[in-house]
Amino acid sequence: MSVRVRFAPSPTGFLHVGGLRTALYNYLFARHNNGKLILRIEDTDRTRYVENSVENLINSLSWAGITFDEGPHVGGNYGPYFQSQRLDIYQKYAKELIESNLAYYAFDTPEELEQARATSSYHNFKYNRYIMRNQFTLKEYETKRLIENGTQYVIRLKVPENYTIKFTDIIRGEIVVNTRDVDDQVLLKSDGYPTYHLANVVDDHLMNITHIIRGEEWLPSVPKHILLYNAFGWEIPAMAHLPLLLNKDKTKLSKRQGDVAVEDYIAKGYFADAFVNFIALLGWNPTADREIYSIEELIEKFRLEKVNKSGAIFDVVKLDAINAKYLYSKPVAELARELQKWLEQKGLHHYPDEYLAKVVQLLRERVKRLPEIIDFAPYMFFPPNDYDLKYFEKHWKPETAEHLQNLLRIIKTTNPVFAQTFHEVVSNYIEQHNTKLKEIIHPLRLAITGVSFGAGMFETMEVLGAEEVAARLEHFLQNILPKIRINNENNKF
RNA sequence: GGCCCUAUCGACUAAUGGUUAGGUCACCACUCUUUCAAGGUGGUAGUACGGGUUCGAAUCCCGUUAGGGUCACCA
Numbered sequence: 319m320s321v322r323v324r325f326a327p328s329p330t331g332f333l334h335v336g337g338l339r340t341a342l343y344n345y346l347f348a349r350h351n352n353g354k355l356i357l358r359i360e361d362t363d364r365t366r367y368v369e370n371s372v373e374n375l376i377n378s379l380s381w382a383g384i385t386f387d388e389g390p391h392v393g394g395n396y397g398p399y400f401q402s403q404r405l406d407i408y409q410k411y412a413k414e415l416i417e418s419n420l421a422y423y424a425f426d427t428p429e430e431l432e433q434a435r436a437t438s439s440y441h442n443f444k445y446n447r448y449i450m451r452n453q454f455t456l457k458e459y460e461t462k463r464l465i466e467n468g469t470q471y472v473i474r475l476k477v478p479e480n481y482t483i484k485f486t487d488i489i490r491g492e493i494v495v496n497t498r499d500v501d502d503q504v505l506l507k508s509d510g511y512p513t514y515h516l517a518n519v520v521d522d523h524l525m526n527i528t529h530i531i532r533g534e535e536w537l538p539s540v541p542k543h544i545l546l547y548n549a550f551g552w553e554i555p556a557m558a559h560l561p562l563l564l565n566k567d568k569t570k571l572s573k574r575q576g577d578v579a580v581e582d583y584i585a586k587g588y589f590a591d592a593f594v595n596f597i598a599l600l601g602w603n604p605t606a607d608r609e610i611y612s613i614e615e616l617i618e619k620f621r622l623e624k625v626n627k628s629g630a631i632f633d634v635v636k637l638d639a640i641n642a643k644y645l646y647s648k649p650v651a652e653l654a655r656e657l658q659k660w661l662e663q664k665g666l667h668h669y670p671d672e673y674l675a676k677v678v679q680l681l682r683e684r685v686k687r688l689p690e691i692i693d694f695a696p697y698m699f700f701p702p703n704d705y706d707l708k709y710f711e712k713h714w715k716p717e718t719a720e721h722l723q724n725l726l727r728i729i730k731t732t733n734p735v736f737a738q739t740f741h742e743v744v745s746n747y748i749e750q751h752n753t754k755l756k757e758i759i760h761p762l763r764l765a766i767t768g769v770s771f772g773a774g775m776f777e778t779m780e781v782l783g784a785e786e787v788a789a790r791l792e793h794f795l796q797n798i799l800p801k802i803r804i805n806n807e808n809n810k811f
Numbered sequence: 812g813g814c815c816c817u818a819u820c821g822a823c824u825a826a827u828g829g830u831u832a833g834g835u836c837a838c839c840a841c842u843c844u845u846u847c848a849a850g851g852u853g854g855u856a857g858u859a860c861g862g863g864u865u866c867g868a869a870u871c872c873c874g875u876u877a878g879g880g881u882c883a884c885c886a
Binding site: 326327328330360362363365366424426428431435442443444470472474490493494495496498499500501504506507508509511513514518533534535536537538539540541559561562564566568569570596599600601602603605606607608609610626627628629630631633635636638639640642646681682683684685694709755756758759760762763769770771772773774775776 | 812813837848878879884
């Protein structure tokens with residue numbers, strides 16, 4: 319039988335990075351086995367539905383390169399792929415369960431349930447079918463009449479009272495649970511919608527899902543699902559419960575401690591392939607001798623049995639390191655085009671591709687993310703507004719202004735083009751004037767970039783061009799320097 | 812609290828009974844140097860604890876501890 323797996327998010331917001339990891343492992347497993355990957359939208363809670371979230375989900379997934387063989391956006395033979403469009407199916411199966419005496423009607427109101435919870439020991443509530451209002455405590459004609467009168471009801475699973483359930487998880491091995499710890503789960507809600515448990519089991523069966531790969535938080539409800547499969551007489555798919563993604567303090571990854579939406583990382587300028595690479599390594603490792611893997615390699619090497627059992631901390635530092643490696647190895651032309659988009663987002667326009675390519679080449683090894691270049695070296699895109707005063711104090715000497723003045727004149731007349739020619743100009747100058755490179759290069763950097771850090775100074779000058787370099791030097795000497803001097807007289811300098 | 816899951820350097824992980832417990836990120840030092848990085852070289856650092864089983868245990872079993880998940884007409 320060919321492999322069919324699914325990613326089944328609920329449309330309650332944005333794609334969580336944990337969700338992306340689940341989707342990714344499903345994707346890797348499907349592709350590795352030449353199987354199919356299905357997207358199914360579990361929108362059975364009308365109160366939590368968020369507008370546009372399906373679109374968002376699909377956007378984030380496709381950004382990551384995760385493609386589906388079936389789903390609401392691509393079609394398929396097992397649709398509809400929105401659970402909200404399959405209500406009649408779930409209702410039919412719920413009724414079937416009632417008829418075979420494996421489920422029952424219950425008429426308790428939310429208030430009654432709340433009260434029952436309040437009176438039972440706080441954390442230990444379990445639905446007691448012999449006390450509450452349902453088919454066990456009502457006469458048959460009473461049940462009938464309540465339904466005929468249109469009284470709201472739910473359908474609950476009749477869980478056997480003392481029965482041991484065993485199942486095997488591909489990642490965790492055999493797990494044993496006694497049904498005395500399993501609640502009579504609501505299968506069909508009073509609004510006619512199914513709960514996750516019913517819809518999930520029914521759809522996984524109807525859609526021929528062979529392997530269920532999902533987060534560990536579902537592990538405790540597997541016994542309910544086993545009971546359902548058995549009740550229907552269906553074959554149980556293979557199951558793999560993935561370890562959770564964690565915060566730094568080892569709690570379940572949450573909004574409070576950082577970004578959890580995939581789109582946050584898109585907005586920060588992480589590369590899709592780098593992000594996927596990083597996410598894939600949270601809970602699994604193909605060879606352990608390195609950290610950079612192409613998606614093809616991930617697909618080729620993926621083994622569900624090799625997935626770890628314990629949760630993995632989502633560490634942005636590692637993400638940054640991986641992203642930086644991708645940044646360093648991607649074609650410069652491609653990066654230049656992308657940088658253009660980031661600049662435009664900030665209202666900066668009209669930089670030739672060749673110019674941006676040079677900027678990228680010069681600065682990419684100094685940052686972790688592509689758009690970070692703009693913040694790291696704004697002077698590549700417009701003249702500096704501020705000048706680092708500490709840097710000035712450290713390197714400025716009484717004779718410095720004269721040196722820069724002279725160099726400005728030389729640059730204007732010789733018009734150097736390459737880093738090497740800029741270098742020669744300065745070298746010749748320091749030789750003639752009996753000074754040192756150090757004495758010149760830092761003031762030059764300050765006047766041209768305003769800051770104390772950056773790429774090689776001569777390379778930077780090459781990219782900016784002699785004309786721009788001269789203009790900045792001139793501006794600094796004429797307009798900025800006098801102000802700094804006035805300010806410093808009060809201080810001591 | 813009940814039930815379930817988990818436990819290797821700070822982090823991600825490798826080693827599925829025999830290794831000086833390996834790699835990557837981070838960190839530290841040195842180097843390179845024109846600042847900041849990157850690179851190169853080296854280094855610190857781990858099998859939670861206690862019992863078993865075994866010639867031999869990170870690995871198998873039991874217990875303890877710690878962490879997590881879950882206990883809705885949410886998914």
